[in-house]
Amino acid sequence: MTEPFLELRNFSVYRGGRAILTNLNIVLHRGEKIVIAGVNGVGKTSLAEAILGFVPFKGELILEGKPVKEKKDFKILRRKVGYVFQNPDNQLFMPTVRDELLFAPKNYKLPEEIVEKLFQKVVNTFNLTHLLDRPTFKLSFGQKRLVSLACVLTYDPEMLILDEPTNGLDRENWFKVAEFLKKSDKTLMVITHDRELISFLGWRVIYLSSLSFVTSYPPKEELKENLRKG
Ligand SMILES: Nc1ncnc2c1ncn2[C@@H]1O[C@H](COP(=O)(O)OP(=O)(O)OP(=O)(O)O)[C@@H](O)[C@H]1O
Ligand SMILES: [Mg+2]
Numbered sequence: 001m002t003e004p005f006l007e008l009r010n011f012s013v014y015r016g017g018r019a020i021l022t023n024l025n026i027v028l029h030r031g032e033k034i035v036i037a038g039v040n041g042v043g044k045t046s047l048a049e050a051i052l053g054f055v056p057f058k059g060e061l062i063l064e065g066k067p068v069k070e071k072k073d074f075k076i077l078r079r080k081v082g083y084v085f086q087n088p089d090n091q092l093f094m095p096t097v098r099d100e101l102l103f104a105p106k107n108y109k110l111p112e113e114i115v116e117k118l119f120q121k122v123v124n125t126f127n128l129t130h131l132l133d134r135p136t137f138k139l140s141f142g143q144k145r146l147v148s149l150a151c152v153l154t155y156d157p158e159m160l161i162l163d164e165p166t167n168g169l170d171r172e173n174w175f176k177v178a179e180f181l182k183k184s185d186k187t188l189m190v191i192t193h194d195r196e197l198i199s200f201l202g203w204r205v206i207y208l209s210s211l212s213f214v215t216s217y218p219p220k221e222e223l224k225e226n227l228r229k230g
Pocket of ligand 1: 046
C-alpha cells in the first residue's frame, strides 16, 4: 500500500483554549482531492490553519509518513503544502503583483529558469498580465483572490489547501479557477460553500459538523477498492 501524503489521526483543533473540532481522521494520498464543507463557524479555516501550524491542535499530523510536531517540521510542511487564505488581505503583502508572485519562489531559492516558467504559466492561466505592476492593496477583491491563488502556484507546492477559492469571483474567473482545480494533478483540499463548485468538481466531500465530529476518511473498504483499481 502506498504511503499517504498527509494524514490526520485523532486530530482535534483548538480555538481560544477550547476544542472546536475533535477526533478527525483524514487520510489523503498523493494526487487525491477532497472538499471540506460545513456551516459558518464550524472550524473549516481553523482546521486548515492547524494543519499549517498556525492554530493549536492535539493528535497526530503526519506528512509522508513523518510526524509533524516541531517548528522545523512545519517549515518542511509549508514548502510542500501551499495555503491560500480565506481572506486575501491576510496573505498579500508585497508592493506589486509581480513582487507577490515572485516572493515565494525566490524565498525557496528555486532556479531562475524554473521560476520564469512557473511565473509565465500562472500569469497566462489566470490572465494576470495587466495586473503585474499594480500595487496589490489597490486590487479589487476578486483580483486579490486570483493573485492569492497565483502566488502559491509560483513555488509549485505538492499539495494545496484552498479556503473558499471561488468566493467573490465573476463567472469567467470562476470557470478559470474551477477548471484549474479540476485539471490539477496536485493533492488538493478545497474548503468551500460553493455548491456549484462542489458539483463541478465531483470530489469526495467531508462535511464538518458540531463539536464532536468523528469520521474515518476514506472508509477502509473504499480505500481498498481504489487501490485495487490502481
Ligand atoms: N482567532 C480566534 N480566536 C478565537 N476563536 C476564533 C478565532 N478565529 C475563529 N474563532 C472561532 O473558531 C470557530 C471556527 O471558526 P472558523 O473561522 O474556523 O470557521 P469556518 O468554518 O471557517 O467559518 P466560515 O464558513 O465562516 O469561514 C468559530 O466559532 C470562530 O468564532
Ligand atoms: Mg472559514
